[in-house]
Amino acid sequence: MTDAYIKLAEFEQNGYVVLDSYDQSQDPTEWLDIEYVDWKSSGETRFAPLASAYGDLECDGFWNHTPPKTDKDGVWVEANVAKGPRLVARAQEPGANVGRCRVIELQPNTYADCIYNLHRDDNNRLNPEGTGWIVRGFFNLTDDPDSAMVLRADKDDPATESRIPLPAGAQLIVDTQRLYHAVFHPGAQPRYNLITSWTSGPELKAYIDKYHGVSQVESLPLDKSVIDAATADVARRRAERAAALAARGQDPRFGDGTLGAGGMEVLSEA
Numbered sequence: 242m243t244d245a246y247i248k249l250a251e252f253e254q255n256g257y258v259v260l261d262s263y264d265q266s267q268d269p270t271e272w273l274d275i276e277y278v279d280w281k282s283s284g285e286t287r288f289a290p291l292a293s294a295y296g297d298l299e300c301d302g303f304w305n306h307t308p309p310k311t312d313k314d315g316v317w318v319e320a321n322v323a324k325g326p327r328l329v330a331r332a333q334e335p336g337a338n339v340g341r342c343r344v345i346e347l348q349p350n351t352y353a354d355c356i357y358n359l360h361r362d363d364n365n366r367l368n369p370e371g372t373g374w375i376v377r378g379f380f381n382l383t384d385d386p387d388s389a390m391v392l393r394a395d396k397d398d399p400a401t402e403s404r405i406p407l408p409a410g411a412q413l414i415v416d417t418q419r420l421y422h423a424v425f426h427p428g429a430q431p432r433y434n435l436i437t438s439w440t441s442g443p444e445l446k447a448y449i450d451k452y453h454g455v456s457q458v459e460s461l462p463l464d465k466s467v468i469d470a471a472t473a474d475v476a477r478r479r480a481e482r483a484a485a486l487a488a489r490g491q492d493p494r495f496g497d498g499t500l501g502a503g504g505m506e507v508l509s510e511a
């Protein structure tokens with residue numbers, strides 16, 4: 242099915258691309274000025290929409306509106322655009338179609354929390370075949386060198402894991418419908434990151450080339466004992482959750498509303 246879409250070769254190997262680091266220090270801290278809304282996602286989060294389905298200050302999936310639409314042709318949210326012009330300019334720089342565009346605020350978590358939150362996105366719901374596959378850009382705004390975007394091809398297999406470090410100015414683009422992902426953020430302060438949905442095509446390819454995109458980087462070091470402990474902790478948490486839902490007569494795959502009809506999580510960001 243996915244072959245029916247226009248995809249970029251740069252993502253073929255590992256499902257992600259890391260660009261040159263951006264000089265974040267040259268920009269004002271606009272992410273502290275824009276307006277956030279509470280939105281349930283992976284971990285303790287809030288979101289500040291810069292582009293939403295129809296320009297309102299909300300973060301629901303574009304497909305969950307009337308009329309529904311795929312994650313393309315986002316409408317800029319005027320109040321936040323006025324307070325975040327640099328953020329908007331960065332989202333627009335590739336010249337690729339922009340769908341959702343938002344800043345995420347993520348409170349500190351543990352590696353085990355992150356693994357528990359691993360999920361895939363549903364970026365391409367309603368996306369017409371023959372058009373560009375939707376991927377997501379992640380620009381780290383705060384300086385979180387000990388944090389990482391954790392990516393796995395197989396949710397339950399640590400051997401498939403990449404941990405992309407997130408210092409200020411880190412720029413990555415991820416096929417978040419292909420890869421399980423979540424952020425490990427052990428810092429003391431919230432982490433802020435600009436997330437943009439872009440349509441794959443020649444514009445995005447040129448942008449990746451311009452900033453020397455690479456399809457593999459060195460993972461943030463992490464002790465094997467931490468990984469093993471998280472594996473055990475997450476297995477325990479999942480079993481407890483499944484038991485609690487079963488006791489209420491609910492299918493654990495659909496119990497908390499975060500899973501869509503296909504069993505794919507639809508609300509989460511990283």
Ligand SMILES: [Fe+2]
Pocket residue numbers: 360361362417422509510511
């Ligand atoms: Fe996500």
